[in-house]
Amino acid sequence: MSGKTGHGTTSTEEYAPVFAGPPRARLEELFALYPTKQACLLPALWIVQEERGWISERAIGEVAEVLGLTPAYVKGVVTFYTMYHTHPVGRHFIQVCTTTPCNICGAEDVVKALLQETGCGELGATSPDGRFTVIEVECLGACGFATPILVDNDFVENVTPEKVPGILQRYQ
Amino acid sequence: MGYPHPSHPKETPVLSKHFGDPEARTFDGWVKHGGYEALRKAVGMTREAIIEEVKASGLRGRGGAGFPTGLKWSFMPKEAVKPHYLVCNADESEPGTFKDREIMRWTPHALIEGCAIGAYAIGAERCYIYIRGEFTEPWRVMSNAVDEAVARGALGANVFGSGKRVEMILHRGAGAYICGEETAMMNSIEGKRGNPRIKPPFPAVAGLFGMPTTINNVETLAAVPHILNRGAEWYKGLCLGNPKSTGTKLVSVCGHVQRPGNYEVVMGTPVREILYDMCGGPLPGRTFKAVIPGGSSVPIMTIEEAEAALFDYEGIVAQGSMLGSAGMIVMDDTTDMVYQIWRLAKFYAHESCAQCTQCREGTAWTTRIFERILSGKGKQEDFQLLLELSENMTGKTICVLSDSCAAPVVSGIQKFRSEFEAYIAGAREPAMAAV
Numbered sequence: 001m002s003g004k005t006g007h008g009t010t011s012t013e014e015y016a017p018v019f020a021g022p023p024r025a026r027l028e029e030l031f032a033l034y035p036t037k038q039a040c041l042l043p044a045l046w047i048v049q050e051e052r053g054w055i056s057e058r059a060i061g062e063v064a065e066v067l068g069l070t071p072a073y074v075k076g077v078v079t080f081y082t083m084y085h086t087h088p089v090g091r092h093f094i095q096v097c098t099t100t101p102c103n104i105c106g107a108e109d110v111v112k113a114l115l116q117e118t119g120c121g122e123l124g125a126t127s128p129d130g131r132f133t134v135i136e137v138e139c140l141g142a143c144g145f146a147t148p149i150l151v152d153n154d155f156v157e158n159v160t161p162e163k164v165p166g167i168l169q170r171y172q
Numbered sequence: 173m174g175y176p177h178p179s180h181p182k183e184t185p186v187l188s189k190h191f192g193d194p195e196a197r198t199f200d201g202w203v204k205h206g207g208y209e210a211l212r213k214a215v216g217m218t219r220e221a222i223i224e225e226v227k228a229s230g231l232r233g234r235g236g237a238g239f240p241t242g243l244k245w246s247f248m249p250k251e252a253v254k255p256h257y258l259v260c261n262a263d264e265s266e267p268g269t270f271k272d273r274e275i276m277r278w279t280p281h282a283l284i285e286g287c288a289i290g291a292y293a294i295g296a297e298r299c300y301i302y303i304r305g306e307f308t309e310p311w312r313v314m315s316n317a318v319d320e321a322v323a324r325g326a327l328g329a330n331v332f333g334s335g336k337r338v339e340m341i342l343h344r345g346a347g348a349y350i351c352g353e354e355t356a357m358m359n360s361i362e363g364k365r366g367n368p369r370i371k372p373p374f375p376a377v378a379g380l381f382g383m384p385t386t387i388n389n390v391e392t393l394a395a396v397p398h399i400l401n402r403g404a405e406w407y408k409g410l411c412l413g414n415p416k417s418t419g420t421k422l423v424s425v426c427g428h429v430q431r432p433g434n435y436e437v438v439m440g441t442p443v444r445e446i447l448y449d450m451c452g453g454p455l456p457g458r459t460f461k462a463v464i465p466g467g468s469s470v471p472i473m474t475i476e477e478a479e480a481a482l483f484d485y486e487g488i489v490a491q492g493s494m495l496g497s498a499g500m501i502v503m504d505d506t507t508d509m510v511y512q513i514w515r516l517a518k519f520y521a522h523e524s525c526a527q528c529t530q531c532r533e534g535t536a537w538t539t540r541i542f543e544r545i546l547s548g549k550g551k552q553e554d555f556q557l558l559l560e561l562s563e564n565m566t567g568k569t570i571c572v573l574s575d576s577c578a579a580p581v582v583s584g585i586q587k588f589r590s591e592f593e594a595y596i597a598g599a600r601e602p603a604m605a606a607v
């Protein structure tokens with residue numbers, strides 16, 4: 001389907017399918033967990049992001065094909081959820097909570113420190129060395145431990161501007 | 173216990189008794205603490221008997237709405253002609269709330285046991301636990317615990333040799349507050365955008381995959397094994413005078429207190445005791461100003477209202493707000509109420525699923541009017557405009573996200589009007605550049 005509809009054909013580069021080998025096996029296992037193939041969409045997108053770091057147009061086409069959906073439909077779902085990246089991001093992806101409970105405890109200062117120390121300069125931008133991308137997110141469900149940040153899959157709590165350099169050192 | 177702080181004598185740890193104890197995370201550790209006795213007992217009971225016990229306990233949903241759990245279960249069809257489903261709501265994204273994650277991190281088997289009992293009681297052979305995508309550690313802990321429970325015969329085709337089947341599947345969210353709303357959650361599991369559905373049909377009639385479904389919060393389900401073990405009478409007795417609110421409740425306290433964290437109290441405990449005894453009162457040199465008692469979606473209380481309130485469903489209503497998810501956001505005299513209500517409006521604008529015009533436009537407009545006021549360009553007419561918008565956003569949409577945005581706005585204007593006036597009159601330095 002992807003070839004015919006034009007998805008995945010915009011670039012002349014080779015596209016290596018995600019769902020081959022072990023990721024394919026993981027997908028097959030998912031099929032047994034839900035009564036419809038469509039229900040495997042969120043888990044399948046997680047697999048793509050784990051394998052490739054982000055979800056490209058071509059990957060959207062591939063997911064649509066393996067689940068029997070249209071690329072437009074899959075894209076509509078991908079863009080609904082904030083955790084799926086539709087663009088490449090830095091090697092380490094940092095999410096900072098700035099919602100009210102964290103905000104009153106100084107979350108905006110943590111954001112400033114992160115933008116400065118990583119060299120990202122602004123939210124959503126990747127640092128020139130490709131190491132970091134920083135974004136603001138809404139409540140991370142850890143409001144008693146303000147300010148929490150999520151670096152890749154690591155939850156770090158009680159972050160203050162002073163602690164930022166030490167935390168970043170752990171992520172090269 | 174007041175994780176991460178030691179237990180306070182005024183707490184009553186039931187759900188939180190083993191928070192912080194790594195042994196309790198394991199199957200064997202959990203069994204040592206009496207775990208899985210309730211599930212063994214449940215599979216020997218009839219579905220109706222379990223539902224009756226839960227009804228008699230007075231347990232009400234801990235996800236925000238406070239609906240009686242036993243009654244909700246009794247809406248499920250008696251005969252499971254079609255597949256039934258239980259969905260456990262572990263999306264915990266309500267600002268101020270961080271209790272479900274501790275249940276999953278420290279006592280995963282309590283939740284699995286509660287889910288298994290709930291599933292059996294409603295005639296479901298399958299339970300999906302929807303965990304928000306950001307909860308990476310709770311996910312790992314839960315995932316290991318489910319594997320252990322399967323290996324030890326607590327889950328699967330033949331639960332503890334009873335011939336009853338209960339399967340448990342973890343489903344990972346991907347960043348969307350609205351997926352905590354029950355019908356949005358069902359769509360999300362089905363591989364759709366997380367748009368809430370128009371009710372009716374109610375989930376018990378046509379829910380997940382169109383089948384009869386019950387959705388319960390993590391804390392609700394984790395309470396069920398204790399009820400079966402110790403009886404409805406014991407649970408009902410956990411209340412300080414108001415029989416409509418029973419049991420213990422985890423309170424997440426955040427913001428400007430000395431010891432933020434989770435505290436487990438008997439329903440009816442005075443809010444004063446939570447704020448001053450358990451949380452240690454305000455930070456040095458500061459005084460409390462306001463409390464949002466039920467996660468960010470409920471009316472803001474002045475500190476006077478909060479201090480006069482008893483902590484249970486009716487007690488908080490009597491002082492003008494709602495218990496909600498019991499995530500208490502405490503604000504002291506350093507807080508700029510206008511700025512923080514703006515930040516809440518921005519939250520709702522960001523999280524609106526955009527299906528309903530009142531919500532999509534209303535949350536965005538509200539945010540922009542706050543930005544105007546905060547940049548020193550506010551007008552007297554803005555009060556009226558905000559209140560009219562809020563009125564238009566209340567009780568008129570598919571789900572209550574829209575109402576949730578209006579609640580802090582209306583109560584904020586009512587109770588902290590002078591702070592708005594100061595910006596409008598130019599008596600206060602603008603908090604943001606003109607937009």
Ligand SMILES: Cc1cc2nc3c(=O)[nH]c(=O)nc-3n(C[C@H](O)[C@H](O)[C@H](O)COP(=O)(O)O)c2cc1C
Pocket residue numbers: 232233234235236237238239261262263264265266349350351352353354355387388389390392393571572573
């Ligand atoms: C916008 C919105 C967000 C919600 N988020 C959550 C949530 O994160 N967790 C939760 O348990 N309930 C949440 N709820 C409530 C659920 O819709 C549902 O009432 C609850 O899960 C039922 O479980 P209970 O009866 O055990 O409380 C939310 C409701 C709305 C309207």
Ligand code: SF4
Pocket residue numbers: 350367368523524525526527528529531532569570571572573574
């Ligand atoms: S009220 Fe808002 S969040 Fe709820 S369904 Fe309507 S648009 Fe979506």
Ligand code: FES
Pocket residue numbers: 097098099100101102103138139140141142143144148267268269
């Ligand atoms: S508001 Fe920051 S984690 Fe909840």
